[in-house]
Amino acid sequence: MAKDLLVEYEGKPCYEIKIRDSFSELLPAMLHLNLNAARRVCIVTDSNVSKLYLSEVASILSEGFSEVKTFEFPEGESSKNLSVVEKLYGELIKWRFDRNDLLIALGGGVTGDMTGFAAATYLRGIDFIQIPTTLLSQVDSSIGGKTGVDYMQYKNMVGAFYMPKLVFINTSVLKTLPNEQFASGMAEVIKHGLIRNKIYYKWLRDNFQKINDKDPETLEIMIFESCQVKKEVVENDPTEKGERAVLNFGHTIGHAIEKLSDFSLYHGQCVAKGSVCSAYISYKRGYISMEDYMQIVDTFEEFNLDTTIDTKLDVETIIETTKSDKKMVGDKIKFVTLHGIGRAYLDMDVSDEEMLYSIANAMGLSVDGEGI
Numbered sequence: 001m002a003k004d005l006l007v008e009y010e011g012k013p014c015y016e017i018k019i020r021d022s023f024s025e026l027l028p029a030m031l032h033l034n035l036n037a038a039r040r041v042c043i044v045t046d047s048n049v050s051k052l053y054l055s056e057v058a059s060i061l062s063e064g065f066s067e068v069k070t071f072e073f074p075e076g077e078s079s080k081n082l083s084v085v086e087k088l089y090g091e092l093i094k095w096r097f098d099r100n101d102l103l104i105a106l107g108g109g110v111t112g113d114m115t116g117f118a119a120a121t122y123l124r125g126i127d128f129i130q131i132p133t134t135l136l137s138q139v140d141s142s143i144g145g146k147t148g149v150d151y152m153q154y155k156n157m158v159g160a161f162y163m164p165k166l167v168f169i170n171t172s173v174l175k176t177l178p179n180e181q182f183a184s185g186m187a188e189v190i191k192h193g194l195i196r197n198k199i200y201y202k203w204l205r206d207n208f209q210k211i212n213d214k215d216p217e218t219l220e221i222m223i224f225e226s227c228q229v230k231k232e233v234v235e236n237d238p239t240e241k242g243e244r245a246v247l248n249f250g251h252t253i254g255h256a257i258e259k260l261s262d263f264s265l266y267h268g269q270c271v272a273k274g275s276v277c278s279a280y281i282s283y284k285r286g287y288i289s290m291e292d293y294m295q296i297v298d299t300f301e302e303f304n305l306d307t308t309i310d311t312k313l314d315v316e317t318i319i320e321t322t323k324s325d326k327k328m329v330g331d332k333i334k335f336v337t338l339h340g341i342g343r344a345y346l347d348m349d350v351s352d353e354e355m356l357y358s359i360a361n362a363m364g365l366s367v368d369g370e371g372i
Contacts, residue, residue, distance in 0.1 A: 003224045007143070008235050009163055017143065017167040017227050019220060023056060026168055027064045030129065033165055040067040040097065044088065044115040045106040046075035049133050052176055057106055057131065065102075069095055077263040080110045080150050082158065088118050102127050102165075108134035108181075109141035109267065113156070116147030120162035130167040134177060135185025136268055138169045139192070139226035144234035144244075154324060155255055161239050169227075171220055182214070183304040184268030187250070189222060190299055191275060192229040195249050198342030200225050201299075208302045246344040249336040250275030253355065256321035260313055272305035277358035281350060282338040284357070292341055309362040319355050 003019040018029050041061055045054050050072050058068050071088050073079045105115035105128060112130050119128035130142040148159020174182065193201025203225075204211070210218040230247070237244035254274025258267060276297055283293040300307050309318075322333060335350035 003220065005224070005227055005231055007163075007231050009145075009238055014163050015166055017169065017231070019169045019171065019224055019227070021170065021172050021216065021220070023053075023060055023168075023170050026057070026131070026170075027060050029166060029168055030061075031064055035102065035127075035165075039065055039101050040069065040095070041065050041102045041104055042069040042071055042092065042095070042097065043104045043106050044071045044073075044111060044118070046073055046079070046108075046111055048075040049107040049111070053106060053133065053173065057104075061104075075110075077110060077150070080114055082149055082151070085114060085118050085121075085149060088114075089122060092118075092122055097122070097126070099123050099126050102129065104129045104131060105142075105164075106131045106133065107137070108132065109137045112137050112142050113146070113148050113159070116145070116162055116164065117149055117159055120147055120160040125162070127165045128162075130164045132167070132169060133173045135174060135182050135223075136188055137185075138171075138223055139185060140188040140230060142167050142169075143227060143230045145238065153259055155259065169223060171216065171223060174214060174219060179304065180266060180269075184266035186211070186303040187268030187271040187275065187300065187305055189226050190303065191247075191249050191271065192226045194275070194279075194296065194338060194341060195246050195336070195344035196229045196233065196342060197225070198340075200229070201341055205295075205299055205302070208299075212303065242346075245334050245346050246336050248334065249338075249344050250278050252322050252333055252335055253277045253318065253359065256318045257309065257313065259321055260318060261310075269305060272300045272307055273309050273362060276300065276307040277309075277355070277362055278335070278337060280358040280361050281335075281354050284354070285337065287337060287339045288341070292338075307362065308364065309359060311363045311365070313363075315356055315359050315363070318359055319352050322355065 005017040007014050043058060062068050071091055073084050103115050103119045105112040112132060116128055119126050132138045132142040145161045145163040147162050148156040151157040193204055207218055233244055233247055250271045251274060254270040257273055258270040279293050279296045282288045283290060297307050332348045335347045336344050337347045339345050
């Protein structure tokens with residue numbers, strides 16, 4: 001069943017999220033945007049996705065556009081940098097792409113973030129479209145206009161808020177998604193329930209087997225509901241001046257673990273660990289019950305996400321790494337806690353000690369006799 005969502009920006013319609021089970025409606029969806037049929041398009045994708053879907057998407061688009069170019073880069077977070085973007089700029093200049101032409105991000109979060117950043121900055125801005133092919137990118141990174149690249153050891157340090165013209169989600173691509181990447185996306189899905197929708201969170205728990213089995217109808221409902229949460233939050237705060245920061249639940253400690261593991265873990269795997277730490281702090285502050293905390297741990301585990309933190313990582317180093325996060329305000333960390341399931345709030349006063357206890361707990365360690 002086809003599902004559509006309209007995302008508004010500053011109170012005005014901005015772009016649609018179209019959820020389908022194939023690419024068959026991709027070209028009509030693009031032509032509906034009144035794009036000039038003479039426009040040229042460049043599909044940006046990574047070395048993994050290109051083998052699976054580049055030929056099909058390029059063939060579809062060739063029916064509606066005068067020229068279809070492709071730009072491929074090595075898959076992985078290590079490619080999400082200014083050097084790869086510069087190579088893309090070089091190709092666009094060589095092909096004489098102008099402001100009437102179009103970039104298409106075909107892939108996961110790395111592809112979407114980097115293509116969006118290139119679109120925002122090439123000729124001071126050309127149009128782009130998101131075609132996310134991972135669960136994480138379908139429910140999270142393709143929505144909301146955040147674009148960017150990593151700089152040195154800093155994740156997403158260079159970027160821009162730049163809205164796509166369309167987000168086209170083909171749920172059938174999840175059939176080819178490796179289980180670890182699917183689980184990684186589930187961390188963001190679970191997060192959406194925890195921060196904004198208690199009923200949705202319960203639905204996820206009730207349907208965990210169908211979701212893990214990748215039942216098509218169940219996945220379509222899940223993706224729609226997660227997109228709905230993300231849409232509502234970014235509409236209220238498109239440039240992250242307040243409420244949108246709650247989407248970073250689990251990300252402060254999660255990003256630190258991601259960096260310190262040299263990106264050997266998927267983003268969602270790290271978010272799961274960070275989310276459990278945030279839930280632990282929420283529990284210790286009395287915002288949620290022990291039962292809620294334990295259920296949160298169980299939920300991540302049910303979706304094949306390990307919530308423990310490797311004891312090879314140094315607790316103090318993790319805490320220090322959180323201080324280099326771009327979400328710092330002065331010397332304060334924007335930390336997100338739960339004040340109940342489905343109710344997330346921004347806390348600017350989470351202490352190093354609280355983070356230390358939460359990380360140690362996730363490592364299975366006891367600090368000064370403190371433990372759950």
